Amino acid sequence: MIRRRLCIVLVAVLALVLSACGGGGSSSGTTEIAVWHGYQDTEGEVFTSLIEQYNAEHPEVKINDLYSSNDLVLQKVLTAVRGGSAPDVAYMFGSWSPNIAQIPQVVDMADEVSQEDWNWDDFYPAERQAATVGDKIVGVPALVDNLAIVYNKTLFAEAGIAPPTPEWTWDDFRSAAAKLTDPSTGQYGWLIPADGSEDTVWHYLPMLWEAGGDILSPDNKSAVFNSEAGVEALTVLQQMAVTDKSLYLDTTNENGPKLMNSGKVAMLITGPWDLSQLSDIDYGVQVMPTFAGSSGGHQTIAGPDNWVIFDNGDEKKQAAIDFVKWLSAPEQVKTFSLGTGDLPIRASVGKDQEVLTTLNDNVPGTATFVENLSNVEKVRPTVEQYPEISDALGQAIVAVMLGKDEPAAALNTAAEAADAALAGK
Incomplete structure (x- = not known):
């Protein structure tokens, strides 16, 4: 199941967020700061230790952290803002940036991060783009990830197939997946989330970009994913799912690591969050394939999240x-x-070699995901209507993979729905 940061929530109550928030320090003279986050387990422990360090080094401030489910925090923040009790800092999904930008109490960080000591350009481009809505910067990067091929080395060796390389095209990927599929044993070359959610769309978008396409027009006023590039990318999924039958359609979006661990799936296109779950196999990680003849290259997608600051x-x-x-x-x-x-x-x-080596020693393959951040060239459009666009596109992708529609027709239908949403219809 894709990591929590991929959740997309459409919030219709932003217009209600008009009340001012109270502020000031505590009566003890110490300024107390409330930080809402969704960290648990190891992440939670490390984050707590950093807060303890900050409190010890800054006795004039006390950071109080409160766990809040990442999936629910936007609605919770909106409720708190209306009641005059917003947190001072909240961890929020980057896909929410257009919604967050409408909250009057959110601090625009544009002037702040332009100061030299922030070294804003040191954050990856996709992180900066995901935090930017128009001329506002609504947050500071908190997390980043991306997608790459994760493959079962043993299954490749048994099938006599050379492992994926940076030179792989989607034709190479399709060919390998077909050879790694065995209907008699229920083995598939590749598994893809097929519930029509943003996770389904997330897997298609890098292919769209690699083929030379895009989601929306430069002015964000109309859908353009129903281009020749969009059809080319979706046709690959159609060929693998319908013609080759080498693509396992995970309609529950819960079976990826489990089926890969059991040897029933040879490849996933997933992120670093799944690596620790692949304890039963010898796996490798490689960048996404390219489309032969396209200038799109080895693009991937990131799901950056932000620390959002509120004016109290x-x-x-x-x-x-x-x-x-x-x-x-x-x-x-x-x-x-x-x-x-x-x-x-x-x-x-x-780029720190110590970091790369340690990460890879702890969880093999992580270094490839770090290096793959250089292939993140685009982000999802920061428009309020993106959830509706994603829903229409997700349904189109699934319809094609199930053999119920053709790529061009499905994308045209989705584009009409997207355009209607963008036009406020």
């Missing part, structure tokens, strides 16, 4: 900014990445 008065706002600045500085990024196995959010840390 000048004193608390500044303390919150200072904490997020410290938390996202290279030293703390390195500590968090090495402690959790998460990809570093700064390019300078991602």
